Amino acid sequence: MRAAIIIIIIIIIIIITLCLISGQVLCFSVFGCTGGSVMFKCMYKSNDQHKEKYFCRNTDCTTGISTETQRQWVYNGRFNLYDDENSRFFTVFIRNLSREDDGEYTCGNKQKWSHDVTLVVNRNSSSCGTSVIRSARIGQTITFHCKYDHKFKTHTKVFYRLNVGPVHVLNSSQSSQSSEGKFILSDSQKDHFNVTIRDISTADSGVYLCGVERHESDDQPSETSITHITFIKEIHLNVQSQISSVQVEAYISKSVFIKCKFPQRFKGNKKFIQKDSSQKIPVDEQNQWVRHDKVHMYDDTSGGLLKVFISDLITADEATYRCGVNINNDEDLFTEIKLTVRQVDHFPASSKSAAVIGESVKLTCNYPEKHNETIKHICKENNEKICQNISSSEKKRFEFSDSTAGVFTVIISNVSWRDAGVYWCGAETKHKHVTSVSLTNKHELTLTLPPVVGREGDSAEIKCPYDAKYSKELKHLCKGKCFTPDAQNIIQSNGDYFISPTILIKDNTELNLFTVIMTELRAEDAGKYWCAVKGAFNLPIELMIVMKDVITHEASVGGSASISCKYIRNQNQGFFCRGDQPNICVRDGVRVSSNKRTNNVFSLTDETSAGVFTVNISNLRAEDSGKYWCAEENSGSFILTEVHLHVNGEMTSSDTKRETTQKTETSGSFCQKSLSVR
Structure with a gap:
């Protein structure tokens, strides 16, 4: 028994002697946890500082790491090594330990020395890994x-x-x-x-x-x-990296336009939108609109902006959005946008307006009164129904003015064919890094060319402008909207005609203008025509026909005039108006019609069975002298007869029993004037 104890003591002494040579520990144990990490130091002598260091499980070091690099971390999968020659040790770091890592290792240099390291990996501790x-x-x-x-x-x-x-x-x-x-x-x-x-x-x-x-x-x-x-x-x-956090208020069934601004040094970096905690929506293309469901995004690299347009808002769109830019692989810079979507009843759903090319049109917009001092905006949808911003500072063509509380108007002057489309308007909310416009009103703007007036037997020019991109395409002039079942093709830019050989054409591709000259005009030529290229460009224009003969009437101040006009076509609406030009008369002149039979001193009697309507003007004054038009309309098609009314000086007592009747017949109309003198 005593001999066995002596043997054990000798073995322990031998082990201690082997692990302790010249005061240096040559073998030791380290403890780690499964899923965790461990870090320890391997000491060496000062004269070994420039030699290769290693930590290995086997002689060929396939499991482990080695290096001659100093003062720099070296990596080999989960194994890391750092050699600091000034400290006379190198550090070994092992991540994500597993049970298979448990075992014997060696650390040292391959020339002179080594240490035996026992790695013990514990998997039972509740605080491990x-x-x-x-x-x-x-x-x-x-x-x-x-x-x-x-x-x-x-x-x-x-x-x-x-x-x-x-x-x-x-x-x-x-x-x-x-x-x-x-x-x-x-x-x-x-x-x-x-x-x-x-x-x-x-x-x-x-x-x-x-x-x-x-x-x-x-x-x-x-x-x-x-x-x-x-x-x-x-x-x-x-x-x-959050730049700021802002509140943006928008409205159900409306749209919102948001611009996020980033530092110029990141203007070329990839942008993104993130809704709540969902996955980021990257903007994969720059300087063009990208759509993701109902969210449209535009990475404006020149301005360092990310533009976001969300249409047809619903309650589910209310969320916290991150409008961001990727700085590097692991870091983003973003602004937090808290979007609220409210129900509002006092903003109209939509409206329709028509404008004549070359003239002006006024649009009315609503906004929350709390934004009374903010900048107002109008924007136009593009082909993808994305609203691109038009600043109110464009005073040349867009004139903004507040009319009443919560209402502003926009006047678009010198309207061109490019202005047709759907517009939205609203008030701006501006923060340091975010500008938003909650769009409240939708306007559908349709355009028409100025009406063309031609006289019976003469000629008229219909000028059709078009986009330069259509210069080589076939142009059409139709009576009725082109490319519809009821359209009547008149002529094409290749010279093919369908109605009359008395039609001349000219396509000026430098001016982007297709001109049709109609000669030997007749009453039946009156109507609405359409200039078209393919199905993408279709502009209406009204051709009014003025009958050849002019009717002149005379009357006295204080008297009355009764004028009868004959219908040239059946089942039309008759009207009588005043104006120097037919188109002014139709649009703005004082008038009575089959639908509006009285207007101050004017009254109209429609005698359908006789094919005439009669207009009576009472209490004549000297300023009633002027040019009038006896006209008929059928689905926007106008035929007019020019009427000149001359009102002479005041009546005398000797004129009270005298009555003069004058009749004039023309080839296209019949007008009768009965003057009563009291």
């Missing part, structure tokens, strides 16, 4: 907890940033903080310690580790102990 992902915003303060086994409550706790170096080491007997007060560590000395990071910046993004300093036993290490660090938690900190 936890990993979390935390997100924070710039300027925030964040705290996280690092749990450990209670048997290590007196051990030194370590907080470490991966690939950067130790951030702070905490002595377990006290709470402490870094010199600048950014990192604060406090130990409960029970089962966890806390780490707080203050005033977070984008530079704080990265992977952090927290662990316990220990040696081969569970006792607290002494000053002479060969220690290592068992990391028990890994924290992936993602710092989100």
Whole structure:
């Protein structure tokens, strides 16, 4: 028995002798947790500082790492090595430990020395190998907890940033903080310690580790102990770079236009939109509109802007959006937009307006009265129904004015064929990095060419402008809207005609103008014509026909005139108006018609069976002298007869019993004037 004890003592002495040569420890153990990490040091002599270092499981080092590089981390999968020649040791760091890592290793250099390292991987501890992902915003303060086994409550706790170096080491007997007060560590000395990071910046993004300093036993290490660090938690900190947070208010069934501004140095970087916590929607194309469901985005690289247009808003669109730019692979810069979508009843659903090319048109828009002092906007939908902004500062053609509280008007002057389409208008809300326009009114603007007036037997020119991109396409002139079943083709730009050989054409591709000259005009030529190219361009124009003969009437002040006009076509609407030109008369002249039979001193009697309508003008004054038009209309088709009325000076008593009747017949109309003198 005594001999056995002596043998055991001798073996222990031999082991100690082998592991302790010249005061240097040649074999030691380190402890880690499954899923965790471990860090330890391998010492060497000063004259070995420039030689290759290695940590390997076998002789060929297929499992492990080696390097001759100094003062720089070297990586081989999960194995990392850092050689600091000034400290006479190199550091080995192993991440994401597994049970298979348990076993014997060697660290050293291949020329003179080595250490045997026993790696023990524990999988039973409840505090082993936890990993979390935390997100924070710039300027925030964040705290996280690092749990450990209670048997290590007196051990030194370590907080470490991966690939950067130790951030702070905490002595377990006290709470402490870094010199600048950014990192604060406090130990409960029970089962966890806390780490707080203050005033977070984008530079704080990265992977952090927290662990316990220990040696081969569970006792607290002494000053002479060969220690290592068992990391028990890994924290992936993602710092989100928020520029600002703004509120944007929009309305159900309406649209909203948003512009997010970023620093110019990121103008070429990829932009994105993110709704709540859903996946980012990247803008894959620059300087063109990109659609994702109902969200349209435009990456404006010249201005460093991301434009966002959301149409047909519903309650489900109310959310928090991030309007952002990618700075690098791991970092974004964004503005948080909190969009509210409200129900509103006092904004009209939509309206329709018509304008004559070359003239002006006025659109009326509503807005919340709280935005009374803000800039007003109008925007036009493109072919993809995306509304592109037109600033109110464009005073040359868009004139903005507030009419009443919550209402403003927009006058578009010198209307061209390009102005046809759907418009939205609304008031602007401006922040430092975000400009938004909540669009409240929808206007559908249709255009027509100015009416053409031709006289019976003469000729008339119909001029059809078109876009330069259609210069080589076939142009059409139709009576009725082209490319519809009821359209009657008149002529094409290739010279083919369908109605009359008395039609001449000219297509000026330099001026982008297709001109049709109609000669030997007749009453039946009156009507609405359409200039068209393909199905994309279709503009209406009215051809009015004035009958050849002019009718002249005379009357006296204070008397009356009764004028009868014969219908040239059946089942038409007759009207009588005043104006120097037929188109002015039709649009603005004082008039009575089959639908409006009285207007001050004017009255109309429709004698359908006789094919005439009669207009009576009473209480004549000298200023009633002028040009009038006896006209008929059928579905926008006008035929007119010119009437000249001359009102002479005041009546005398000798004229009271005299009555004069004058009749004039023309080839296209019949007008009768009966003058009564009182």
